[in-house]
Amino acid sequence: MEENVLLTARGISMTFPGVKALDNVDFTLRKGEIHALMGENGAGKSTLIKCLTGINDFEEGEIHIQGIEGPVKNRSTRDAQNVGISTVYQEVNLCPNLSVAENLFIGREPLTKLHTIDRKSYNKRSAKIMDDLGISVDVTQNLENYSLAIQQMVAIARAVDMDCKVLILDEPTSSLDDEEVEKLFNLMRKLREKGVGIIFVTHFLEQVYAVCDRITVLRNGAFVGEYPIAELPRVKLVAAMMGKDLDDLAEIKKEQKDYSKEPMEISAKGLSHAGTIKPFDLDIHKGEVVGIGGLLGSGRSELARCIYGADKAQTGTLQINGETVKINQPIDAMNKGMGMLPDDRKAEGIIADLSVRENIILALQAKRGMFKLLSRAQQEEIADRYIDLVQIKTSSKDTLVKQLSGGNQQKVILARWLATNPDFLILDEPTRGIDVGTKSEIQKLIVKLAAEGKSVIFISSEIEEMLRTCSRMVIMRDGAKVGELDHDLSQENVMKAIAGGES
């Protein structure tokens, strides 16, 4: 083994029922490097990481770790930690009701001579650990008092303090804002100097270029290549991930058109929900795509949820096609032709233990009512049609939806709503955590739906995406609607509006 190589995986293969998840994949991590693991949804990134951390039991191949004779096969995450591999996920696996220090030392508390927990010493040691990493926190405070970013850093600090040589960060930045991301990157750079090898999994291309040294690309479970960052510009990276050269995203551009003459689809007056969104007015015309911009937590999702009845509107009136309607819960909105793809796919989207077929027909079945069961043949026909239409990659329509990759799960939920043939569709972060190819597919689909005369509310953290598809943007700040932009839609203008103040 080379002197500075920390970890090598050679010829890793693994099959899930019906799918070859990894096929002869190689991976090499060197000392003091940040190594991006890239690929589309379902490319095998998570599977490979789970092989390294002992969650998955791979069938072929060998993993070698510096300082250990012979191939290493981890049977559990604990095994992995013992050989120096630690993982920090997007969702922090720590205890929010314990202090930072307690979290750092949980399960390995320093003891006094009497075998009681030595609080003084671990508070002191914790403070030093956090200090060394340049994170300023009060270690005696409960973890829940800190932002998600800090919580993640505590998880990283814990891993580092447990002598980890290899640190795996799986989508750590998905829920962080820009400033927090920068903090995290500083920490990563600090760890790199200490000689830790970091495997970084993310969907954000710019972040890869901001912090990584090397990129390994996977596609459809196979190894595509390993590149130093300088040799793989963005376009080439996308091409490597997708297996083809294209700048598809640029092609999508909705033609500018004046929708104010079109009939009104939705007209909200003074809707609000206590604690989440202040009263707002919003008109949406037929065939219009309206984007909602704002920072995370500015009330983007809450506005949409209030219209849909996911959070019942407490004040105001809502008109659909000129008719005043009362919406108490989602089914009322659905019966008026609405649909909503929620932003939290796991918590509010998929029904994990049901099949792809059942997940697709669920909303349609709910609309028809309990006593008008779609026959099995009808269900299969609908499932087949939409699996084909939005190109869901699944081994069969009776596969459990939880076995699909994140992007494909998202497509299943999209299919669920398309199957109800809605007039008005709310898409809350439909492209989050999804690879570039699927993103452009979804954006194209939105434009196509609008062309068919459907109205869409499109919410996304990526402004470019909304600029490409929306004809009008609503700007949110601190739970209130603060403005609308319908001409001069440019990144700069939108940013200014979101930031507020002098513009």
Added chain:
Amino acid sequence: MRTWNKIKTWPLLLPVLALILVMAVNIIHDAATGINPLSFFAVSFRDTTTNGTILYGRVIDIINRGSEIAILAIGMTLVVSASAGTDISVGSVMSLCASFMCMNLAGYGVSSTTTLAKPLIVGLLAAVVMGVVCGAFNGTLVAHLSIQPMVATLILYSAARAIGLLLCNDLIVYVRNPSFAFIGAFLGPIPTPIIITAICIIVVSIVLRKTALGMYIQSVGINAKASRIAGLNSKLLIFLAYMLCGVFASIAGIVASSRITSADSNNIGLYLEMDAILSVALGGNSLGGGKFNLAGSIIGAYTIQAITTTLYALGVSSIQAPVYKAVIVILIVVIEAPPFKAYVRKLSAARAAKGVKA
């Protein structure tokens, strides 16, 4: 080979194996004691003075005696699936429904009667209405007030029997009327409880097959929030599951009461809630809610009754029986536990790998 694989992935495989295991114990015991090993399965007609010619045999006895557990298991399956919780009040609700029925049939304060004070159908409806009320009470607490199922149903678990006694003026009310006793006795040669159970199972199966109820309940059990966004009324469905559970408890109560032609508030349905919950678990259903398999639960119910009957056949006294029952249940539950299944799979994979090398 393909049929073998099909059998291996059959969801009812383990519940059925468990039932076969219990039968095997009977067969071995019979063989060891010199009786015809197949006497367990022997069914014959026998003339009795009270009921005329009836079906007789250990299997018939198990299916007959297992009726209440099987009926309860239907409702329990729905509750577990929808709310990831259990209704521990079913045994007590059985008793309350029986008391309310007998109070109606005998008249308030009457302790023993041979003539019915009201038509039989009024009494039966009274029991079912009481079941609906109890189920609705539990359902409201769980679905609308979000109280943990165990705690919510604990109220009726402890109170229902006392309410039943109150309705019966602290008496054991005897209704010794043939038209009432018939429910717990025989229809022709067949025990009536078996027929009632069969009707319950058939009706529920048809409802699950012809409506979307099953899918709705599973969907809510797996992810209530997502189901709501997709247009399901999660609260209503959870409420409905508890209400149905109450209805089935009342039917079980009618059967149990008719068997002894009385409303013995302190004994009807005693500990049956545990058997019902166990049936669901033995049937391979996760008590964490979500997907359910009704057939599994019903096989589980008869497995439990088979264990009880077997123990009595083996000469175990009714006081010691729970100990042996516990041992058998532990065995069955371990066999069905996912880590154990994974272990078995690993062993067989290792053996297969060895076979390839050799």
